[in-house]
Amino acid sequence: MNSNSLWSLRLGFSNKQAPTIEKLGLKKFLEQSFQIPFDKSIPSLLDNSPKTYADLREQRQKAKDGNAEVKKLIQREGIQTNLEMKSWWIDKMLSDEFPLREKMVCFWHNHYVATYQKVKVNYWIFQHNQILREHAFGNFKELTKLMIQSNAIVRYLDNQDNKKDKINENLSRELLELFTIGIGNYTEEDIQNGAKGLAGLGLGEEKAVYRKSAMDNDPITYFGKKGVFKADEMVDIIFQQKNAPYFITRKILKWFIYDEPSEKLVTYYGDYLKSVNFEIKPFLTKIFTEEFEKNTAGSKIKNPLEYSLQLVSELNLDLKNNNFLAFFLKQQNMDLFNQPNVKGWDGGKSWLTSQIYLQRNNLAFLLTNGRVLNQRLMKDFSKADNPKLKEIQVNLEWKKTDNKQIIKELSDRLLFQVEDSTQKDLESILKYDFDVNSKNADQAVLRLFNTIIKLPEFQLI
Template sequence: MNRNSLWSLRLGFSNKQALAIEKSGIKQFLEQSFQVPFDKSIPSLLDSSPKSYTDLRELRKKAKDGGPEVLREIQKEGIDTNTAMKSWWINKMMTDEFPLKEKMVCFWQNHYVATYQKVKVNYWVFQHNQIIRENAFGNFRELTKQIVQSNAVVRYLDNTDNKKGKINENLSRELLELFTIGIGNYTEEDVQNGAKGLAGLNVGEQKAVYRKPEMDNDPITYFGQKGVFKIDEMVDIIFKQKSMPYFATRKILKWFIYDEPSEKLVTYYGDYFRSVDFEIKPLLMKIFTEEFDKNTAGSKIKNPLEYSLQLISELNIEIKNNNFLAFFLRQQNMDLFNQPNVKGWDGGRSWLTSQVYLQRNNLSYMLTNGKVLNQKILKDNSKMDSSKTKEQQVRLDWNKGNNKQIISQLSDRLLFQVEENTQKDFESILKYDFDENAKNADQAVLRLFNTMIKLPEFQLI
């Protein structure tokens, strides 16, 4: 695979940025990606969603007073809004000139899980997403402080039930286990005392706030330090721990490059992360510029976003409604804003179960044949060949040349490697006497493309 195409996929979701990486070089491309401005605007799809704790209480009262029918209507509106949010986010991933920010937002969203299914307030989930977007390339410690004090996380991890004399340890535990240092680097006493420090941190008008009657202000011992600690002080203490940088560094390497990064690399980049005081941008710059020069193609299974958005981009398909993509991602166990559990998407081999692979092949078949997709078709495979399915324009970009040149073009941007037998198979589809100017030339190249994307090698980057 061409290195620029490989890194266009790794730093985004398609081959669109390959030329920019080739022209400017990886370092300048990254600098441009880091400079993408933060969009503070709130999409109109959230106009009817409660935006404060007061709004939420009023909506609850409306549901209670209105009875079951009103409650069902409110629940349906919430689900519809959440689907629209998924489509809104997918559109950003597809259309941003420098999609690295959205890929990083997706990483952090899966790191600090807070699902709509449990939070039940779309605006709070959106706020959570925006905190991540604004700080995606900022400081890991400061991002952690902000995200733990979001209404979404406090509600998702049950800190609304954490009060003095009635302690709930969920947020305290996940702050250590999943947000910062990982299992094995803290004690149960740290979890218990951390929960006391978090007691009373409850949902507020715009963000979580401590409620004085519910707080526990007794001194605690936290990682060997004694005092009255609240969330900001607790995070500062956690980030001073020797093991702090490696858990997140390993996850970043897994998200972008390696399904199984070596401990040597984790330690090397983790030590650097600590040396730059947990600033995310210099860490990413170091990882990407150094790994760019290595031959690492094929070290990671594409996640469903990378798989589907690459196909759509390659085929130049205009998507009018991203809802079908949101549904496909849910089928693939990568439901945006709704991870299966607090640990998030597993990634790696979980992206290639037999069912997932079948669904991917179904999607590729429909897209390459120009079928307009919807949830009903994706859900019921018997409708895949329905004559009632609408058609849409499909256009594959390729430069004219002989059969081997065209095979090489497509291979360079689609496959991390091509074996000798596979090359012969390609040449049996696009024969030596291929006429680049023939009326059916586009269809012949599309058949070759369709063969390539069915290969196991297409599943890897």
């Protein structure tokens, strides 16, 4: 695979940025990716969603006073808005000129998990998403402070129920286990005392706030330090612990490059993260520019976003909305805003079970044939041949050369390697006497493309 194509996929969701990487060089490409502005406005899809406590109280009262149908309607409206929000986010991933920010938002989204299924307030989920977007390349420690004081996280991890003399340890535990230092690097006493420090941190208008009546202001011992510590001070103490830089380094390497990063590499980059005081921008720059020089293609299984968005981009599909992609991601166990548990998506080999591979091949068939995709089709693939289905225009770009050059062009941007046997198979599809000007030339190259994207090698980057 061409290195520019490889890193376009790794730093985004398609091959689209490969020419820009080649033109600018990776370092300048990263600089522009970091500087690109983002939309801070609230999307219109949230116009009718509760945004204040008054709105929430009004909606809850309506549900309480209404009959079963009213309650179902409110529930359906919330689910529909969440689907629209998924589609809105996928559109940003597809359309951004420099999609690294959205790739990083998705990483943080799976690190600081807060699901709509549990939170049930779309606006809080949107706020959570926007905090990640604004601070995607910022400081890991400061982002952690913002996250544990967001309404979405507080609601998801039940900290509104954490009060003096009635302690709930959920947020305190996950702050250590999943957000910062990992299992084996803290004690149960740290969790218990941390929960006391977080007692009273409840839901607020724009972010979580401490409520005096529920706070526990007794001194605690936290990682050997004694005092009255609240959220910010606790995070400062956590980030003084030995494993703080290495825990997140391993996860970032897994997200972007290696399903199984070596401990040597984790230590090397973790040491650097510590030296720059947990600043993400220089940290990513160092990782990407150094790993770009290595032959690392094929070291990571594509997640469902990388797989599906690459296909949409390669085929230049003009989609009216992205709901079908959101449904496909849900099928593939990568449901945006709704991870299966607080640990998030496992990634790695979990992205390539036999069922997931079959679903991917089904999607590939439908997209290359320009079929309209919906839940009915994705659930029952046999309906894909229904002649009444509306079609979408497919436009695969390829240069009019000879068969071997066309195969090489597609292989360079789609496959991390091509074995001799694979090359022969591809040449049997697009034969030596292939006429680039024939009436069915586009269909022939599309058949070649369809074969390539169903190869095991296409699943890797």
